[in-house]
Amino acid sequence: MRLFILTIVGLLLTVCASAQKVTTVSGTVYDAYNKKPLPFVDVYFMGTYVGATTDLDGKYMIKTRYPSDTLVASFLSYIPQSKIVQAEEKQTIDFFLREEGVVMESVEIRAKKGKYRKKDNPAVELMRKVIENKDRNSLAGQDFYNFDKHEKLELDLNNITEEFKDRKIFRNFEFLWNYLDTSSVNGRIFLPMYIREILSSVHYRKNPQVKKEKRKAVKMTSFDEALDEKSISSIVDLLYQDVNIYDNNITLLDNQFLSPLAPWALNYYRFYIIDTTVVDNKEAIHLAFIPRNTTFIGFTGDLFVSNDGRYTILKAELSVTKDINMNFVRDVKVVLEFDERDSVYVTTKDIITLDIALSEGSLGFYATREITYDNYNFDPPPDESVYGGIEEVITDEDAYEKPESFWKANRISHLSEKENELYKMIDTLKTVPAYKNIVKFTKIITTGFIPAGPVDLGKIAYFLSKNDIEGWRFRMGFETSHGWSQRWQGAGYASYGLKDKAWKYSASLMYSFTEDYRENPKHYVMGSYRHDVVFPGQKFEFIENDNFLTSFRRGEANKMLFNSTYNLDYFRDNDVGFIRVGFEHQTKRPYGSLEFTALVDGEPAAVPDITSSEFNIAAEYAPNTGFIQGRTRRTPIISYSPVVQLTYGLGIKNLLGGDYTYNRVSIRLKKRIPMSIVGRSRFDVEAGRIWGKNLPYLLLYIPQANQSYSYQPTSFNMMNFLEFTADKYVRVNYEHFFDGFVFNRIPLWKRLGLKEVITFKMVYGDLDDTNNPNLNPELIQFSNNANGTQTTYAFDDRPYIEYGVGIYNVFRFLRFDLIQRANYLENPNIDALFGRKGLSIRGRLKVEF
Numbered sequence: 001m002r003l004f005i006l007t008i009v010g011l012l013l014t015v016c017a018s019a020q021k022v023t024t025v026s027g028t029v030y031d032a033y034n035k036k037p038l039p040f041v042d043v044y045f046m047g048t049y050v051g052a053t054t055d056l057d058g059k060y061m062i063k064t065r066y067p068s069d070t071l072v073a074s075f076l077s078y079i080p081q082s083k084i085v086q087a088e089e090k091q092t093i094d095f096f097l098r099e100e101g102v103v104m105e106s107v108e109i110r111a112k113k114g115k116y117r118k119k120d121n122p123a124v125e126l127m128r129k130v131i132e133n134k135d136r137n138s139l140a141g142q143d144f145y146n147f148d149k150h151e152k153l154e155l156d157l158n159n160i161t162e163e164f165k166d167r168k169i170f171r172n173f174e175f176l177w178n179y180l181d182t183s184s185v186n187g188r189i190f191l192p193m194y195i196r197e198i199l200s201s202v203h204y205r206k207n208p209q210v211k212k213e214k215r216k217a218v219k220m221t222s223f224d225e226a227l228d229e230k231s232i233s234s235i236v237d238l239l240y241q242d243v244n245i246y247d248n249n250i251t252l253l254d255n256q257f258l259s260p261l262a263p264w265a266l267n268y269y270r271f272y273i274i275d276t277t278v279v280d281n282k283e284a285i286h287l288a289f290i291p292r293n294t295t296f297i298g299f300t301g302d303l304f305v306s307n308d309g310r311y312t313i314l315k316a317e318l319s320v321t322k323d324i325n326m327n328f329v330r331d332v333k334v335v336l337e338f339d340e341r342d343s344v345y346v347t348t349k350d351i352i353t354l355d356i357a358l359s360e361g362s363l364g365f366y367a368t369r370e371i372t373y374d375n376y377n378f379d380p381p382p383d384e385s386v387y388g389g390i391e392e393v394i395t396d397e398d399a400y401e402k403p404e405s406f407w408k409a410n411r412i413s414h415l416s417e418k419e420n421e422l423y424k425m426i427d428t429l430k431t432v433p434a435y436k437n438i439v440k441f442t443k444i445i446t447t448g449f450i451p452a453g454p455v456d457l458g459k460i461a462y463f464l465s466k467n468d469i470e471g472w473r474f475r476m477g478f479e480t481s482h483g484w485s486q487r488w489q490g491a492g493y494a495s496y497g498l499k500d501k502a503w504k505y506s507a508s509l510m511y512s513f514t515e516d517y518r519e520n521p522k523h524y525v526m527g528s529y530r531h532d533v534v535f536p537g538q539k540f541e542f543i544e545n546d547n548f549l550t551s552f553r554r555g556e557a558n559k560m561l562f563n564s565t566y567n568l569d570y571f572r573d574n575d576v577g578f579i580r581v582g583f584e585h586q587t588k589r590p591y592g593s594l595e596f597t598a599l600v601d602g603e604p605a606a607v608p609d610i611t612s613s614e615f616n617i618a619a620e621y622a623p624n625t626g627f628i629q630g631r632t633r634r635t636p637i638i639s640y641s642p643v644v645q646l647t648y649g650l651g652i653k654n655l656l657g658g659d660y661t662y663n664r665v666s667i668r669l670k671k672r673i674p675m676s677i678v679g680r681s682r683f684d685v686e687a688g689r690i691w692g693k694n695l696p697y698l699l700l701y702i703p704q705a706n707q708s709y710s711y712q713p714t715s716f717n718m719m720n721f722l723e724f725t726a727d728k729y730v731r732v733n734y735e736h737f738f739d740g741f742v743f744n745r746i747p748l749w750k751r752l753g754l755k756e757v758i759t760f761k762m763v764y765g766d767l768d769d770t771n772n773p774n775l776n777p778e779l780i781q782f783s784n785n786a787n788g789t790q791t792t793y794a795f796d797d798r799p800y801i802e803y804g805v806g807i808y809n810v811f812r813f814l815r816f817d818l819i820q821r822a823n824y825l826e827n828p829n830i831d832a833l834f835g836r837k838g839l840s841i842r843g844r845l846k847v848e849f
Contacts, residue, residue, distance in 0.1 A: 024090040026061040029054050029073050032096040038075060039272075040288045040300070041097070046070040046082065050355075051331070052322050055294060056270075061322070073097060116270050123271035123287055127260070129311045130303075134261050137312040138246035139346055145204045147346070147376045149213075150412035152419070153369040155194040172434045179418060179425050192422045193365070196220035199410050203386045210387045215395040217402040217410070221426040242371075243334055243350060245316050249676050252334075253326065253354070255297055255739065256674050260289050261313075268298060268677065276307065279314040280339060283307040294321040295744040297677055301334075312345045314338055325740050325753045327812050331355040341376045348373055372413040390623045391575050454484045462493075466551040468558045469592040470533065471499025486516045495532070504532040523572045530567075533560045533591055536722040537702040538715075550708040554840075555829045557707050559594035559722055559783055559791075561698070563587065577620040585656050587611045588698060593786065594722075596696075599777040607780055610696050613658030616649040643670040651692070651699075660699060662692030678741055684714065684733035693770045696780040697725040697792065700771065703763050703800070711806075711817050711842035716761055718802045718821035718838060720829050722783060722792050726765025734760045737808075757806040759817065764799035789828050798823055802838075808846050815846035 029041040037058025044051025045068040052060045062071075067087055073095040074080040081095050118124050135141050165177055180191055199217040204210070241251045248262040258268050274286045284304040291298035301318040305311055318334035320326065337349040350371040357365075429435050444450055448459030455478045465473045477493030492507035508528035510517065517524060535557065569582035588610045590596045596607035625639040645668040653661040666688030673681045690700055703724050706715035714733065738756045743749055772794055773779045782792035801822040808815035821830065821838030833839040 022063050022065055023067040023085065023087050024061070024063045025067075025071060025085060025093055026059070027092050027094040028058045029060065029075075029095040029097060030058060032098045035096075038078075038097060039290070040274075040302070041073055041075040041078075041095075043071065043073045043095070045085070046072050053300065053319060055321070056290065118266065121271070123273045124266055126273065126285060126287065126305065126311075127266060127271050130305055130313070131261055131263060131265070133311045134246050137310065137345055138244075139344070140204070140206070140244075140246065142204070142344065142378050143206045144380050145346075145376065145378050146202065146381060147373050148199075148201050148412060149371055149373050151196075151198040151200070151369065151371045152413065152415075153194075153196045153367065154192055154419070154422075155365055155367045157191040157193055157365050172432050173429075175428060176425070179421060192418065192425070194221050194426075195419060195422050197407070197411075197415075199407075199412075203381055205380075205387055211392065212386060212389070213393045214386070215393065215399050217406060218395065218399045219402070219407060221423055243318075243336065243352065245313055245336055249674065250299075251674070252332065252352075253329065255326065256676050256680065258298055258677050260299060260301075260303060268292060268296070274302070277304065279304045282314055284314050291321065293744060294323040295325065295740065295750050297324065297739060299334075306345075310345075312338070314345075325744075325755065325809065327809065328356050329354060330357055342378060344376075344378065346373065346376050370413070374412045392624045394575075449479060451481065452478075454481055455479065456481050461547055465547060467535075467553070467560075468556075469500055469560050470497025470502070473497045482518060486518075487512045487514075489517055506530040506532060521573045521575070522578075525570050526567075528565075528567045528569075530563065530565045533562050535559070535707075536561055536594075536698065537705040537719075538707075538721060550710060552709060553707040554709060554831060555707055555720060556785065557721060558592045560591040561594065562589040562591040564589075576623045579620075580618045582616050584614045584616060585612070585658070586614075594783055596780045598780045610698060610780070611657050611659050612651050612699060613655040614649050614651045616647065618645070618647045620645045640672050640674060644668070645670075660692060660695055662690060662695055662699065664688065664690040675736075679736060679738040681734065681736045685731070687730045688728070690727040692727075693768075694776065694779060695727070695771045697767075697771070697773060697782065698780070700725045700727045700767075701729050701765060703729075703731065703765075709842060711815065711819075711844040716763065716800065716802060717817075717819055717842050718831065718840060719800065720791070720827075723827065724763070724765070724793055724795060724800060725767070725782075726795055727767055727771050729763060729765030731763040732761065753809055753812075754807050755809045757808060757815075757817075759804045759806065759819070760801075761803070762799050762801045765795045767794045785828060791828060793824075793827065800824055813845055815844045817842045817844075 029038045029043065030036065031038055037054070037056075039054055039056045039058055041054040041058070041060075042051060043054065043060045043062065045062070045064065047068045047070075050062060050064045050067065052062050054060045067085055069085055069087065070082050071085045071093060072080055072082045075097060078097040079100045081097055083093050083095070085091070085093070139145055170176070176191060197217075197219045198215055200213050200215040202211065202213050204212075243250055243252070245259060246261055247259055250257045250259050258265060260269055260271075262268075269289045269291055271287055271289045274288050277284055277286050283306075285307050287303045287305060288301070289303065290300040294300075298321075299318040300321050301316065303313060304315040306314050313336070315338065316334070316336040318332075318336075320329075320332045326332075331353075332355075333351075333353040335349070335351040336347060338345045339348045340346075350373070351368065353366055353368045355366045440451070444460070447456075448461055449456035450458060450460070457476065457478055459477060462475050462477065465475070467473065473495055475493055475495035477491070479491040480489050489510045489512070490508070491510075492505065494503060494505045496503055506529065508526055510524050510526040513523040513525075514521075536559070564587045566585040567582060569580055571580045572578065589608065596610070597604055598607050599605075600607075620643065622639075622641065622643040624641040625643065645666075647664075647666050649662075649664040651660050651662040651664075652658055666686060668686040669683070670685075671683045673683070675681060688701055692699075702722060703719060704715045705719040705721050705723060706712040706717045707721055711717055713735065736758050738758075740750070740753075740755045742756050743752075743754050769775050771779070773781045774794065782790050785791050802819055803822065804817045804819035806815055806817035810816060819840055819842060820836075825838050830838055831840040833841065
């Protein structure tokens with residue numbers, strides 16, 4: 001999903017590519033009176049969003065391809081200073097700032113790096129008081145609260161210069177420059193490109209604890225139909241989550257930041273009293289803080305604490321250090337403002353700005369989400385039904401259809417003139433032929449389909465693949481276009497292998513019970529037929545098996561099944577999951593070197609095929625999980641809520657030629673667990689059982705194996721296809737992402753920006769005697785290789801185990817795992833590396849913030 005977001009961003013920035021050289025500026029900011037370095041000073045190019053904050057030694061460094069000609073250093077209680085910069089050069093610029101006004105006697109002089117002490121430090125003692133009183137000052141300490149919120153999110157291209165505007169590629173887009181804006185807060189120039197607004201109400205009850213957000217209206221600019229509006233909202237919700245300074249951990253861009261108000265924060269951060277000041281007519285103590293190790297996932301910034309004995313936060317400004325490892329994120333700014341309502345301090349404004357670019361120094365964009373809060377009250381709601389339901393965020397059915405009169409009457413924070421005109425700008429942009437071409441190209445890349453009149457051809461990634469049996473495999477697929485019908489959709493493909501010289505094909509027809517099959521939630525019935533080959537046990541979650549990237553495999557991969565499958569499915573989803581009811585008739589034939597042999601009338605004989613007729617039902621319960629709805633798949637957005645999946649199948653003998661009667665059931669639990677600064681864990685546990693007598697092992701559970709060189713999170717990467725089978729099993733997948741927690745403690749190594757992960761995978765199963773070919777020669781026997789050595793096995797008293805360590809964020813896009821297979825090393829076709837059996841390396845494209 002992150003790769004999808006970055007693809008969109010990359011395409012938006014394609015028109016902005018530049019060969020301009022990088023301007024590099026570094027230096028130190030000093031106090032002009034005592035010549036001591038000043039930490040926490042903002043240094044930035046005037047009129048841009050490009051800047052940095054000085055470290056504890058007062059040093060800074062900025063790299064950019066789009067500087068202005070003036071560099072500014074600004075710090076509270078000091079007079080800002082500006083200096084001229086030479087573009088496209090590397091230079092050193094120092095600043096000497098002079099204080100303005102009189103510093104009060106209560107000021108604690110900032111400490112130099114290396115001289116910091118917790119003991120007898122007034123800043124630390126003040127933070128102890130803040131932390132001790134945070135339960136009293138936090139809004140969550142109230143028995144009830146209710147408020148209204150108005151969210152405005154804007155995506156803007158930044159660093160817009162005259163040279164940038166004069167480029168030939170913008171010849172048809174001159175009207176865009178009429179919408180350039182300059183922030184009244186920071187004076188930075190930007191071009192708004194996208195805006196989203198949400199009006200909602202929030203209701204909280206402490207006992208039993210529940211918090212609900214009801215979204216009454218959602219409005220956004222829409223570029224085209226590549227993604228539905230709800231999917232776009234889900235992506236934005238992933239980037240932005242509510243920031244509560246009183247929480248122990250704050251989630252931002254899927255990273256867990258330790259709050260400066262967490263109990264352990266006194267050991268994680270350095271705190272300095274800077275000054276006393278006034279915030280909204282209230283006397284406040286200004287504290288600055290920074291992580292003890294600037295490469296750790298943590299904030300740097302300023303807290304303004306009330307100087308009235310309540311120790312409440314009046315304002316918070318949070319950022320990240322320049323050394324932090326957050327891919328593509330050049331800077332993060334968070335501003336929280338608080339005010340007193342009915343003797344309770346509440347958040348009145350919450351502003352988060354992200355500065356994102358695909359490479360250092362390149363043109364990027366920044367995304368600003370501003371939330372205004374109002375109409376607080378602390379009484380129980382008259383109708384407790386507002387606490388009902390499972391979802392934490394509930395969107396009204398007509399939220400996306402509210403008229404402009406509703407918005408004018410209910411906005412808490414009015415739109416600026418430029419914000420109002422942004423909707424008009426996008427409508428104008430859609431009429432430009434050059435823009436339409438960009439949209440078409442973007443849709444081809446993101447969907448994999450090429451428009452061709454009444455049909456779309458694709459997917460591009462499946463046009464060409466390779467395996468040992470088919471050789472090079474060519475495939476051409478299609479889907480009927482949305483313009484042909486909004487309720488009916490046909491799809492299919494045909495493929496041909498150059499080596500086996502056999503055609504494979506598929507066809508399906510879907511009818512949507514909703515007016516538009518692209519809209520969510522989905523509700524449809526589909527019939528399909530597929531005549532194609534598969535590797536037993538190969539299954540990927542979000543791509544098909546004949547993907548080019550998985551074409552190159554290790555070891556022997558020459559046992560396949562040629563399946564002829566009819567399906568009829570009814571599907572319906574909603575905000576908390578889905579249900580699918582279906583019927584499947586399937587005939588499996590051995591293909592390649594796979595053989596079906598059994599004892600027939602006392603003599604070994606070939607069994608031509610296995611036929612099954614099965615009714616099945618599958619359901620998923622995934623509360624509070626967002627999804628990106630593509631053309632055919634619903635991809636979940638990372639969530640910390642548990643996901644439970646349940647499946648049941650009933651095979652019936654003699655129904656349409658079915659050979660067997662059986663029952664199968666499985667339950668699967670997926671859960672992500674945040675672990676603060678130590679990283680995050682991911683569990684995937686599944687258990688299942690198949691009841692039936694004299695069943696062929698190919699109808700039983702076959703663990704999901706992977707013989708490609710790419711790392712597959714849901715597969716056993718050191719297991720061979722069709723290596724194990726069972727009629728009862730339990731499977732455990734575990735990954736823990738440290739997010740640099742270890743590497744950032746290693747000198748020099750931490751500069752590489754790498755992150756670490758550990759993995760553990762286990763599966764254990766068993767076979768009933770009646771389903772074990774080793775005990776029943778009349779069953780289809782386990783497969784063998786060309787030498788007659790058995791290659792399919794039942795589990796003995798050992799679970800299959802593999803574990804590994806990995807490094808990701810290699811060149812920002814790559815992950816490599818060193819995986820060790822722990823047992824069953826006596827089986828054939830086992831990899832070896834460095835003379836160690838069962839050891840191998842796998843790689844994967846992985847994008848993280």
